[in-house]
Amino acid sequence: MRISPRAGERIVKVLIWAAAMLVMAVLVFIVAYILAKGLHVIDWRFLASAPSNMGRSGGISTTIIGTLMVTVTAVVIAAPLGIGTAFYLAEYTRENFVTKIIRFSAESLAGIPSIVYGLFGLIFFVVYLDMRWSVLSGGLTLALMILPTVIRTSEEAIKAVPYIYREVSFSLGATKWQTIIKAVFPSALRGIANGILLSVGRCIAETAAVILTAGSTLRMPTSLFSPTRTMAVHFYILAREGISMENAYGTAALLIILIFLINVVANTLINRFVAKSR
Amino acid sequence: MSPQPKFVIKNLSFYYGGKRAIHDLSLDIAANEILSVIGPANSGVTTLLRALNRLGDLVPGARMEGEILMDGKSVYDPDVSVTELRRKIGMVFEVPTPLPMSIFDNVAYGPRLIGKANGKSVAESVERVLRKAALWDDVKDRLKTPAMSLSGGQQQRLCFARVLALDPEVVLLDRPCSGLDPISTAKIEESLSQLKEQYTIVVAPHNVQQAARISDRVAFMLTGSLIEENRNVEIFSRPKDQRTSDYVTGRFG
Ligand SMILES: Nc1ncnc2c1ncn2[C@@H]1O[C@H](COP(=O)(O)OP(=O)(O)OP(=O)(O)O)[C@@H](O)[C@H]1O
Ligand SMILES: [Mg+2]
Secondary structure (H helix, E strand, O other), X not given: OOOOHXXXXXXXXHHHHHHHHHHHHHHHHHHHHHHHHHHHHOOHHHHHOOEEHXXXXXXXXXXXXXXXXXXXXXXXXXXHHHHHHHHHHHHHOXXXXXXXXXXXXXXXXXXXXXXXXHXXXXXXXXXXXXXXXXXXXXXXXXXXXXXXXXXXXXXXXXXXXXXXXXXXXXXXXXXXXXXXXXXXXXXXXXXXXXXXXHHHHHHHHOOHHHHHHOOOOOOOOOOOOOOOOXXXXXXXXXXXXXXXHHHHHHHHXXXXXXXXHHHHXXXXXXXXXXXXXX | OOOOOOEEEEEEEEEEOOEXXXXXXXXXXXXXXXXXXXXXXXXXXXXXXXXXXXXXXXXXXXXXXXXXXXXXXXXXXXXXXHHHHHHHEEEEOOOOOOOOOEHHHHHHHHHHHOOOOOHHHHHHHHHHHHXXXXXXXXXXXXXXXXXHHOOHHHHHHHHHHHHHOOOOOEEEEEOOOOOOOHHHHHHHHHHHHHHOOOOEEEEEOOOHHHHHHHOOEEEEEEOOXXXXXXXXXXXXXXXXXXXXXXXXXXXXX
């Protein structure tokens, strides 16, 4: 039997629509399930008080602070390095042996499971450099983990900036550096920021690499050198050891809300900036 | 014609990798005149214009032979700063190329690069050049809006204003009116003829008629070589070369 082109068109449309709906449904189900199980646990006391009795009771304040500290450390280290590397690759070199090596390394690093980064961090930062289990060890390890993503997304964003912008800038008497800062960077910003956001999400959600490098203490971290437990690790331990499913879901729900909030806030800020520079 | 030409081009050849785009071209360009460089597709007109402000330097593998003197001095002289050179030789591109920023910021882009950023004088010069480019009345109430929101013709006049804001000595225009509506085209042509008192203008017109309307002198190029250069009337009424005659009468193009 032959299908008329019009019927074929409709069938394909329905299939594509169904695929999209299925993905949506799975996503909505997961989020809804976690929120349904966890949302009622979240209140001010849960947010503001420290865990007690291994996390069986009390809140999760120390893990919230730990998550933020580790993530901020990682991003503060990885963002300038990664964006700098991307500009070097995209603007300052022609394709050559060195750029190929850098790109190949970045791509290989991107494919390594996070636990391997954890192991490396444990051996190198924690033990060899004697930084112990700490916010800093965890942050550095996560920085390494997200660096390839930051490089790649930034480089793509930079390369997507139309070449003519550079020519125009040069033709108006700009130096290379002025061209990069004033003509290229603002246009690439959205893409670069998206890559960073993606990386922030990965840092917040990471367990394996942080548990090996930042530790899992429930004490409040007070400096870069304190050990800490992040929310994702907390969730993992609560669920894994069967300490409190109730609080585990609460933590998971908060993780989802946190990532959602960060995305909304960051996008609003970027939009405002881009609108101004456009 | 003024005693010293603005540009003296001597035996210029320009290569993209192994491919030669300009072949042994010599040409004087007088100050305060409008010179049109005409020729069919791929004649090397754009390459010639971009050699003057050294924008051709940016193309990987490009190479130049011969000499280009501006006011008697080679544009490749070691003590010529290329950024300064490009400020003296403004360029309007074939497609309108506003940068993704506001109308005001586009015009102020050049002056700000050299630190002329204090509010009042920049605002004044922005207004002055927008008037010269016949755009002020269109945009005076929306200087802060994105340049991309302008029509194509307005965008091109904006690019023209942006070049004038450099306070250049020379203005290069590479087919500035291709794809523009007749009104914008007329406005650009009008500003050109008013501005030649102040600037040396080299334009790649978008057709022979435009060259005839606006230029004092016309140079005809064919596959990288200069065939003929002369006063406007001469080129169109008494061309010396058969190929020039065929081209300007539309026998090929
Ligand atoms: N960036 C480049 N790399 C390689 N070859 C180029 C480059 N730019 C131009 N060329 C070649 O050089 C020759 C002259 O090109 P050019 O753009 O200067 O001609 P043109 O007279 O401006 O043509 P058009 O009418 O298409 O604008 C052409 O054969 C073109 O293919
Ligand atoms: Mg051209």
